[in-house]
Amino acid sequence: MTKLTENLNKKQKNLLLRVIAAAVMLVVLHLLPLEDYPVLRFLLFMIPYLTVGYDILRKAWKGILNHQVFDECFLMAVATIGAMILGEYSEGVAVMLFYQIGELFQSIAVGKSRRSISELMDIRPDYANLEQDGEVEKVDPDEVEVGSIIVIRPGEKVPIDGIVVEGSSSLNTSALTGESLPRDVKPGDEIISGSVNMSGLLRVETTKEFDESTASKILELVENAGERKAKSEQFISKFARWYTPAVCYSALALAVLGPLVSILVFHRTSDLALWSDWIYRALTFLVISCPCAIVVSVPLSFFGGIGGASNQGILIKGSNFMETLANVKYIVMDKTGTITKGNFEVTAVHDEREHNIDDAHMLELAALAESHSSHPIASSIRRAYEADGAILDKGRVTDVQEVSGKGVIAAVDALQVAAGNLKLMKMLGVACEACRSVGTIVYVASRSEAADPENGQPAGEGSVQAGGSWEYLGHIVISDEIKPGAADAIRQMKQNGIVKAVMLTGDITSMAESVAREVGIDEVHAELLPEDKVTLVEKLLAEKKAAASPKATLAFVGDGINDAPVLAIADLGIAMGALGSDAAIEAADVVLMDDDPAKIVKAMRIARKCIRIVNENIWFAIGVKFACLLLGALGIANMWLAIFADVGVMVLCVLNSVRALFVKGM
Amino acid sequence: MKKSYKIDVDCANCANKMEMAANKTEGVKNATVNFMALKMKVEFEDGADPAAVMQQVRSNCKIVEDDCEIFL
Numbered sequence: 001m002t003k004l005t006e007n008l009n010k011k012q013k014n015l016l017l018r019v020i021a022a023a024v025m026l027v028v029l030h031l032l033p034l035e036d037y038p039v040l041r042f043l044l045f046m047i048p049y050l051t052v053g054y055d056i057l058r059k060a061w062k063g064i065l066n067h068q069v070f071d072e073c074f075l076m077a078v079a080t081i082g083a084m085i086l087g088e089y090s091e092g093v094a095v096m097l098f099y100q101i102g103e104l105f106q107s108i109a110v111g112k113s114r115r116s117i118s119e120l121m122d123i124r125p126d127y128a129n130l131e132q133d134g135e136v137e138k139v140d141p142d143e144v145e146v147g148s149i150i151v152i153r154p155g156e157k158v159p160i161d162g163i164v165v166e167g168s169s170s171l172n173t174s175a176l177t178g179e180s181l182p183r184d185v186k187p188g189d190e191i192i193s194g195s196v197n198m199s200g201l202l203r204v205e206t207t208k209e210f211d212e213s214t215a216s217k218i219l220e221l222v223e224n225a226g227e228r229k230a231k232s233e234q235f236i237s238k239f240a241r242w243y244t245p246a247v248c249y250s251a252l253a254l255a256v257l258g259p260l261v262s263i264l265v266f267h268r269t270s271d272l273a274l275w276s277d278w279i280y281r282a283l284t285f286l287v288i289s290c291p292c293a294i295v296v297s298v299p300l301s302f303f304g305g306i307g308g309a310s311n312q313g314i315l316i317k318g319s320n321f322m323e324t325l326a327n328v329k330y331i332v333m334d335k336t337g338t339i340t341k342g343n344f345e346v347t348a349v350h351d352e353r354e355h356n357i358d359d360a361h362m363l364e365l366a367a368l369a370e371s372h373s374s375h376p377i378a379s380s381i382r383r384a385y386e387a388d389g390a391i392l393d394k395g396r397v398t399d400v401q402e403v404s405g406k407g408v409i410a411a412v413d414a415l416q417v418a419a420g421n422l423k424l425m426k427m428l429g430v431a432c433e434a435c436r437s438v439g440t441i442v443y444v445a446s447r448s449e450a451a452d453p454e455n456g457q458p459a460g461e462g463s464v465q466a467g468g469s470w471e472y473l474g475h476i477v478i479s480d481e482i483k484p485g486a487a488d489a490i491r492q493m494k495q496n497g498i499v500k501a502v503m504l505t506g507d508i509t510s511m512a513e514s515v516a517r518e519v520g521i522d523e524v525h526a527e528l529l530p531e532d533k534v535t536l537v538e539k540l541l542a543e544k545k546a547a548a549s550p551k552a553t554l555a556f557v558g559d560g561i562n563d564a565p566v567l568a569i570a571d572l573g574i575a576m577g578a579l580g581s582d583a584a585i586e587a588a589d590v591v592l593m594d595d596d597p598a599k600i601v602k603a604m605r606i607a608r609k610c611i612r613i614v615n616e617n618i619w620f621a622i623g624v625k626f627a628c629l630l631l632g633a634l635g636i637a638n639m640w641l642a643i644f645a646d647v648g649v650m651v652l653c654v655l656n657s658v659r660a661l662f663v664k665g666m
Numbered sequence: 667m668k669k670s671y672k673i674d675v676d677c678a679n680c681a682n683k684m685e686m687a688a689n690k691t692e693g694v695k696n697a698t699v700n701f702m703a704l705k706m707k708v709e710f711e712d713g714a715d716p717a718a719v720m721q722q723v724r725s726n727c728k729i730v731e732d733d734c735e736i737f738l
Contacts, residue, residue: 059732068731072679114702226700227707294687296678296701302701537737 015104022052045089053096061215070244072290083203083639091639102647106296109654113300116661117307121222123175123194123215125159141210152202152448158193160202161213169200174452177593178313180487221315225306230319232614236298240291247289254633255282275543280404281428294621295648298614298659305610312663313593314603316587325607326570329552330544331498332537335505337559338576340480344377346384347435351474361364365623366444368393369410369417372400377440380478418445432472438509441481445470487519489597496604504533533566557600606663613660616652624649669716671706674735684734687726693719
């Protein structure tokens, strides 16, 4: 019992006690032989009635004074007082009792749901360890200025975004991204608030204020998500506005027209029994007229769905976007950063066997030749070479010449090495075959440095030193790597109802088409300028409108860095890998904190589940209510059934709503 | 101008009623009540005095739902 009540607030505990007391009294009064003492019986039944219902009666009275007649309290008051007048004491008390049980249950469920969300979103830091003049002081994170040094001990939450200046550690970012793999950080790395320091002491220079930090932004976003209401929410609040008065007027009509029709059409005699039968039916109507069950279950489902999703690193910025997300049929994806990693990697090294040089050696020569270049292609070759644990000895490289737009020629040990595109090879007079692989190709050639000066002197730019004739060694293929989960994610999207997956890219067509084939994209548009992407998405929107059902939506997925206009015109903008990128969080409707394409599918599944729950609740609750209204009008359902239906529907709807929160295993 | 206020209300339908009452108040351009987060976000008309408007919003809400509270 203590465990059960410890989470209740004062109001809830009070109501719980009143409900228990009234229930006990009701049972006792039922057992007492009071039939012969009508006045005593009435007075005794008034005790549990007032115990459990006094606040409802008071609120109903205030409602009348404020000209707000159609509220739940008024309806309950009329229904129960009516029952008392008809002499149905135990029913009157029971209706009030169950109504209050329903209210209590609802308030506990809502409170519990609020608490579980704040537990799931446990990223709000309570303090920061500010270092000032060599001393560390615990302060409110709000007070820490940009550029201050804070200390983060193992086990503590990172309070503010910053850059590590000292120490190394691994960070648990699972509360932010849903990713359980820890992230290692060392001096110079950016760290993000809301993650938890797991192993070492870190000194961090803050780069943002607390309010602008990731953790605060995410929390604000999740809290405000409920303000953008979904269509189903708007439908329900409209329904509630219309439903209660409609049922009240029908109740009145039933009480008056019912007996009149019976008398005039069926020639029944007008007696007290007839009138009280119809009044009882009308009162049953009033019991069913409370719309609270449906009204609470809808925002509760969305709240749970949005909260559960954010715990998985998926931020959905409003209930309305949950609906859009559940109906995505067309998905348009940017290539770089979404399907591919966006960093260039050496994917193949093709040597020319006849020159007796192996892959590793050629890669080494190329890496050395490119060792002074800052071009991304050059650094990817260096990375590939160093990946095997080799260390690049820049001392072996002398006399580097960059040939603009073509490549580089450098002296490595006793050789001259040329690495560059086909144009460079042509310039040097090297015979080589164009590689058909997709990507950027770097051709490598060499010649011995001390050789016949009359042979092979290249024309054109650069005073390339004289040497032997150039020998073609082979080529290196560099392409943007496809993310490991991309193909799987697209297959699953199609299983989940995506009609068409489109890829847009600024890259060359051959590369784009190869990526598309590999991951299973239906339609590719390559060599696009940013403004072309906007026109293309507009075209696809028109195509979707013509082909699919009006509810179908189009989502655009990008990395959020320079596709803000496209994110904005699509029905739904999804930004990926947004952790730490404010611009992406700002521009998109759904934000995926990490860059795993599987999260797109997960987000769709979460949204579908949430919308399914909302629809189940709406139709179940409305269905049961209308069934009870019909049975009540026919005199089949009595007040007991009505109140059980009312409270039961609410309990079931609320329990069903809570399901929206559980999205972990999806 | 937009401002956010903490509120207290017991039931979801009551929150909807508060939203309606707030939207009908003069000086309020748009108001949304977030029942789950217990927050009211109010967008004021140009030139309206938020403090005075919110007093009115609060009393209008109290009329439709006696048990509610807006923390100003």
